[in-house]
Amino acid sequence: MESRTSGFMVAGDLRWRVWNGVVADVWNVTCNERAEGHYVSPNPRLFVLLEMEGTEGRFEVSHAGGRAAHFETVSMCFVPARMALTAQAFNLHRIRHLDLHFSENAIRQRFGRSFDYSRLTQERLQFTDARMASIAGLIAKECITPQPFHRKYGESLIDALLALLFEVPPERTKRRTELSRRQLVQTTAFLEAHCFETIRLAELAAMIDLSQTHFSHAFKASTGMPPHRWQMHSRIRKVQEILVAREASLIEVSNIAGFSDQAHFTRVFKNIVGVTPAEWRRQNLS
Template identity: 35%
Template sequence: MAFHPHMQIKIQGLEVVENLRLKVFDGAIADLWDVKCEPYAHGEYVSHAPRLVVVMGQTGDGQMEIVADPGTRARADDRGNRLAFIPAGYKVWSRIDNLQNLSHLDVHFDTRSISKKLGDDFEPSAVDVPKLSFNDERIMALSRLVADECDAGTALHDLYGDSLICALFIALAGIKPKKIRHKGQLSAHHLRKAIEFLEDNFDAPVSLAELSSLTGLSPAYFCHSFKLTTGMPPHRWRMRVQVNRAKQQLEDPNLSLSSIAAATGFSDQAHFTRVFRKFTGTTPGAWRMNRDK
């Protein structure tokens, strides 16, 4: 299902003076607006997705304020700040004083897509806290690059824009890796994807190229990293999965050793016996007999 932010908006005193420039990324939708502001322009907004609002430029000596209560004003030390982060479902009001024109970028984040990329490092609570007025040079720099992509007649490769969105979200939410891993090891996210694939495909041949493609690493580097992380190469991990599945089936006395060998992906019963002995120290038949005692 395609991501859509589903904004609810009520505005007064604002007129779009240039066509909206919109860009769809993997992880966000960004739109760049240029508006003419009448005196006392204001608006009311709520979005079903978390979003970042960035003032890119303005004409006039005033400012745009974003507040959580229409009856309040921004604090004096917050006025002039150019960034606001608004969580999903959080209603805010804007007030624009003494501005003739305003250019702003809205970035609506698809947290479902981003969480898949960040894996265990993503914490949903990181996007639950509003920051309605702040400055951050790194976030501003990334926002300018995102705005350039919205404005560009011919955009660069999709990976460029998608990486910008991921970097922007990480900087905005202050996401850090939960576990420091040794150089060369697989991330928890990539390791989980590889192991799940081996578990799901234990009964069929799995190539190193298939596994490495899940992580974006080269086959050689993936193999090295997998062994460094787990203590065994991928093919041995797969054999261990096969042996564990075979043990489950050996508990059924009605299943023959040859049928178990075929069902768990071994080439024949002899191959099954060799691998099983390597991992357990005994043959499948002896293991079954000992289980029955």
């Protein structure tokens, strides 16, 4: 994200987490009497003002051609991708806020065709929602705690917050036939064991005596993703184990994992995890 600030100063270390393509930042910021910042992000983001301190102080956000929105705790602001935003603090000593950064692909992975993608272009400069405020507080706490819960806890909070933010309706699709438990265990175990190899759809379908089309639809109905995507997730999980267990270079890890080159490896890793392999390794070795 591009930013220019005057009068804002970060207090302490930035705390952040990544959950399935969504980056959550918690900022503690001290302010001069009239602090100001200008921000542009390539991705959509949600800004949540968690706390502010200052006698008769106020916090405002605005964008070119729009009126300023006055914030109260806990107020929120949804900013579409590439929309320039100005934030101003008047007579405030300190603010604490949560930022969620996410891509269209992160939304697609969660909600698929149930999502109205035009919502990503509709700014909401100031609004409040008690349910979202409660979830945002839990996400912020999970970012700063030294002993976080299982990743599924954070992912479920992110999913719930995004569903509320965009008012995502229930998915209305015809339920497809799923694989039996035996078939699912057999195929997913094979994908896990051979995740670094090239696996053909025909090979998986023949393993449980189904046509390729039937198998593909049944696998996705059972797991929520196509076989190839499942394999990529398995591959990246194994790669993460290598990144923290070995001192191998990223090129060596890319070759071990069967990617065509380091650029392909980085692209797939960031698409699934939300950050590059180098960034993830720094975060998990620090």
